Amino acid sequence: xxxxxxxxxxxxxxxxxxxxxxxxxxxxxxxxxxxxxxxxxxxxxxxxxxxxxxxxxxxxxxxxxxxxxxxxxxxxxxxxxxxxxxxxxxxxxxxxxxxxxxxxxxxxxxxxxxxxxxxxxxxxxxxxxxxxxxxxxxxxxxxxxxxxxxxxxxxxxxxxxxxxxxxxxxxxxxxxxxxxxxxxxxxxxxxxxxxxxxxxxxxxxxxxxxxxxxxxxxxxxxxxxxxxxxxxxxxxxxxxxxxxxxxxxxxxxxxxxxxxxxxxxxxxxxxxxxxxxxxxxxxxxxxxxxx
Amino acid sequence: xxxxxxxxxxxxxxxxxxxxxxxxxxxxxxxxxxxxxxxxxxxxxxxxxxxxxxxxxxxxxxxxxxxxxxxxxxxxxxxxxxxxxxxxxxxxxxxxxxxxxxxxxxxxxxxxxxxxxxxxxxxxxxxxxxxxxxxxxxxxxxxxxxxxxxxxxxxxxxxxxxxxxxxxxxxxxxxxxxxxxxxxxxxxxxxxxxxxxxxxxxxxxxxxxxxxxxxxxxxxxxxxxxxxxxxxxxxxxxxxxxxxxxxxxxx
Numbered sequence: 001x002x003x004x005x006x007x008x009x010x011x012x013x014x015x016x017x018x019x020x021x022x023x024x025x026x027x028x029x030x031x032x033x034x035x036x037x038x039x040x041x042x043x044x045x046x047x048x049x050x051x052x053x054x055x056x057x058x059x060x061x062x063x064x065x066x067x068x069x070x071x072x073x074x075x076x077x078x079x080x081x082x083x084x085x086x087x088x089x090x091x092x093x094x095x096x097x098x099x100x101x102x103x104x105x106x107x108x109x110x111x112x113x114x115x116x117x118x119x120x121x122x123x124x125x126x127x128x129x130x131x132x133x134x135x136x137x138x139x140x141x142x143x144x145x146x147x148x149x150x151x152x153x154x155x156x157x158x159x160x161x162x163x164x165x166x167x168x169x170x171x172x173x174x175x176x177x178x179x180x181x182x183x184x185x186x187x188x189x190x191x192x193x194x195x196x197x198x199x200x201x202x203x204x205x206x207x208x209x210x211x212x213x214x215x216x217x218x219x220x221x222x223x224x225x226x227x228x229x230x231x232x233x234x235x236x237x238x239x240x241x242x243x244x245x246x247x248x249x250x251x252x253x254x255x256x257x258x259x260x261x262x263x264x265x266x267x268x269x270x271x272x273x274x275x276x277x278x279x280x281x282x283x284x285x286x287x288x289x290x291x
Numbered sequence: 292x293x294x295x296x297x298x299x300x301x302x303x304x305x306x307x308x309x310x311x312x313x314x315x316x317x318x319x320x321x322x323x324x325x326x327x328x329x330x331x332x333x334x335x336x337x338x339x340x341x342x343x344x345x346x347x348x349x350x351x352x353x354x355x356x357x358x359x360x361x362x363x364x365x366x367x368x369x370x371x372x373x374x375x376x377x378x379x380x381x382x383x384x385x386x387x388x389x390x391x392x393x394x395x396x397x398x399x400x401x402x403x404x405x406x407x408x409x410x411x412x413x414x415x416x417x418x419x420x421x422x423x424x425x426x427x428x429x430x431x432x433x434x435x436x437x438x439x440x441x442x443x444x445x446x447x448x449x450x451x452x453x454x455x456x457x458x459x460x461x462x463x464x465x466x467x468x469x470x471x472x473x474x475x476x477x478x479x480x481x482x483x484x485x486x487x488x489x490x491x492x493x494x495x496x497x498x499x500x501x502x503x504x505x506x507x508x509x510x511x512x513x514x515x516x517x518x519x520x521x522x523x524x525x526x527x528x529x530x531x532x533x534x535x536x537x538x539x540x541x542x
Contacts (some may be wrong), residue, residue, distance in 0.1 A: 086440045097447030142445075175452055176431040179475045190352045194477040198437060198446060230448050235474030237433035237450040241458070 037143065039102040039133035046102070046130030048138040054128055055135050062117065067139030077117050080199065084139035088198065090231040091216035096238035098149025099142060105133045107217075114213040152228045154221045155245040160253050162268050168254025171247055173277045175239060180205040183276045185258035198233045205235075208258035223252050330504045331532040332525060336381040336497040336513060340541030342372040343517075348478045355429040356407035356476070368412045368480070369517040370541075377497025378515065378539060380413040382467070382484040385501070386522065387510035389488030393417050394503065399459075401425055402471075402481065404432045404451070409471065409481030413516065415492045416485045418465055424458040426451040434458060436471045436483060444469065444485070467514050482516055500532075513537040 039046035055063075064071040067084035074081050082089070091108045092100035109129050112120035121129060137143045158164070172178065180195065182188040185208030197203040206214065215231060216222050228248060230238030243251070256265035257274060345366035350357040371379040394417045403410045405427040416422055424434050431452045438444035443464035451458065462469070462485045473479040484490070491499035506529045512522045518539045527533045 083440075088440070088446060095447075096449055097445050175450065176475065179431070191475050191477065195474055198440070230450075232446060232448065235433070235435070235448070237435065237448040237474075239450045241449060242452050242455045 034138040034144075037134045037138040039106070039130055039137060041103050041106045041126075041130050041133065044126060044130040046127070046132070046134040048131070048134040051128070051131035051135035054124065054132060058121070058124075059132070067136070073117075078201070079116050079197070079203070080201070081117075084136050087137075087140035087142040088233045090233060092149070092229050092232065093151045093225060094149030094229060095152065095240060096230040096232055099146055101148045101151060102130075102133050102137075105136055106130060109133065109136075111217060114215050115211070152225070152240055154224050154228075155249070157220055158246070158249055160264050160268065162272055164250045165253045165257060165265060165268055165272070165274070167247070168250035168252070169274065169277060171243070171251045172254055173279070173281070175243070175251075177251075178277060178279055180235065181208065183279055185209050185255065195235045197235070203234055208255055210260055212259060212261055220249075220252050220256070223255060224248050227251065330506050330527040330529065332383075332491070332501040332504055332511065332527065332535050333532050334383070334499060334535040334537065336378040336383075336493045336499065336515075337376045337536065337538045338370065338372040338378045338497075338541055339376070339538050342370045342541060345369060345371075350407055350476075350478070353407050353430055353476055359406035365406070365408065367478075370515075371412070371495070373495050373497065375496070377493070377495065379493055379495045379497065380411070381493040381497070381499065381513050381515045381537070381539075382413060382415050382486070382490055383493070383499050383501060383511055383513045383535070383537070384415075384467075384484070384486040384490035385488040385504065385509050386486075386512040388508055391488065391505075393419050393487070394489050399423055401457075402483075403427050404434075404473070404479070407432075407473075407476045407479055409479060411481075411492070413468070413482045413484060413492060415490045416462060416483055417490075418485055418487050419461050419463060421459055421461045422483075424451065424460075426453060426455055426457075429453050431475065432473045432479070433475055434471065435474055436469050438462075438466055438469045442466060448474075467512075467520070468516065484514060511535050513539075515539055518542065 035049045035052070037048040060071055061073045062071040062077060062081040063069055063084060064074070069081040069083035071081060087099060089100045089104070089108070091113070092098070092104050094100055094104070106129055109121045109132055112118050121132070178189050179191045180189045182192065187205045187207035189205065192205050195203050195205065212218070214222055214226060216226055226236070227243065228238065228240045230236050253265050256263050257269035259266070345368065348365045348367065350360065350365070368380065373379070400414055400416060400420070400422040402414045402422065403425040407428065407430070414422065426432055431450060433448055433450045435448040437446050444462050444466050449458060462483070464485070465487050466485045468482040468484045471481040471483060489501050489503050491501040493499040504527055506527050508524070508526050510522055510524050512520050514520045521537050521539065523535050523537065525533050525535050
């Protein structure tokens with residue numbers, strides 16, 4: 001009697017174990033297959049397989065074993081670590097709604113993300129970072145069925161002039177950047193308090209008045225790229241359909257005048273005696289906008 | 292006797308094989324024969340009970356929009372029911388039984404941002420069907436559709452200043468439903484319902500109509516943004532449209 005019961009238990013345990021092993025086998029196979037994912041950055045080729053150890057060592061704490069952004073530290077972080085299984089990224093050179101290029105991800109890993117817990121990983125070799133790009137990609141099926149979006153080129157930067165800064169201010173008013181970023185860029189526009197990200201968590205607009213580095217870089221071209229591509233997963237939209245390259249540069253120069261550090265733009269604005277925009281001013285005549 | 296039996300068997304087998312071939316060849320043609328016209332479905336969507344209170348929307352932060360609604364204050368649109376209980380903005384679509392391809396409508400569907408609202412509030416769409424997003428307001432909007440994460444449709448977010456060209460795009464996969472919002476005007480809320488076959492959207496009397504549905508057996512699904520979905524099996528006969536009414540219980 002006792003033996004029989006023991007037999008049953010052994011049998012049940014064996015079945016459960018077998019099921020466990022076979023399902024583990026499947027996921028292991030799928031894992032091995034997607035670990036063949038590659039990344040191409042210039043002459044570098046990154047291999048997901050080669051990034052396994054580095055990911056476990058440096059990334060897993062926040063981004064999690066499954067790459068879903070649910071690492072053990074995630075609960076204490078805001079903004080939350082990226083969920084790589086969705087393949088939605090803020091910093092891209094590609095249109096809103098499309099996949100970033102491998103180079104975009106490579107740059108993000110190297111630079112880190114301002115105002116978040118994502119540090120710069122430049123201390124790792126460039127080969128190791130390229131491998132990590134491939135590893136980030138291996139978490140989402142999107143990379144198997146879709147290509148990266150067409151890169152939105154950043155045109156050469158024109159010289160900074162007083163006229164451009166004034167035109168940039170007109171763009172700031174016309175595009176209604178101030179609705180979120182505030183008339184002086186202090187992140188206190190009328191919609192600022194209501195903003196949420198794609199996970200429905202509150203999110204703040206960029207404060208030009210006391211932040212020097214942007215989410216996706218520190219240079220003029222990075223700022224240009226941010227409003228052309230938008231920051232997917234956040235309220236920041238893409239303006240690529242409605243802003244010409246020249247106008248984008250004007251806006252870059254104006255936004256520099258709002259920032260705390262010394263710059264040529266700030267000096268010119270001082271000479272011009274530039275005042276913050278008046279959001280209640282009547283819309284400019286059509287002749288102004290048709291330049 | 293034995294040899295005769297063998298012959299008989301051979302003849303029977305032969306006839307069976309030939310018949311089998313004939314059936315196999317003719318079957319696909321029978322299925323592919325042009326469907327008799329004049330099918331389709333019509334019906335009414337009713338709300339059983341009193342519609343839940345819809346909150347008034349304060350648009351004072353956007354004076355150009357607030358001015359448009361001075362005489363008719365705007366409320367949320369989670370449940371829009373007429374006086375006789377007709378439920379508007381319900382999408383009825385063929386969830387089972389549709390064997391045709393993508394449906395192309397006569398005109399390109401359009402959603403217009405007017406008075407800081409989406410018109411229509413719910414837009415029915417076919418998979419891969421092109422649609423336009425228009426800004427008729429004197430203010431900038433950002434169009435931010437939020438498909439379910441991890442699916443084949445992906446979130447995008449584009450600014451559309453006053454007077455800008457319409458956005459022309461489509462969705463690659465079925466999804467019921469994609470929420471659309473504007474981050475600048477947080478009260479703005481709309482839906483896009485993307486389905487594979489023919490569909491109809493109920494008007495403010497609760498009536499809907501699905502054209503181009505050939506005779507056959509189908510399952511219809513009705514989707515309402517607050518109450519979810521209901522299904523119903525129907526048979527469409529040749530000559531006249533079938534009727535399928537749905538009733539949602541007020542909660």
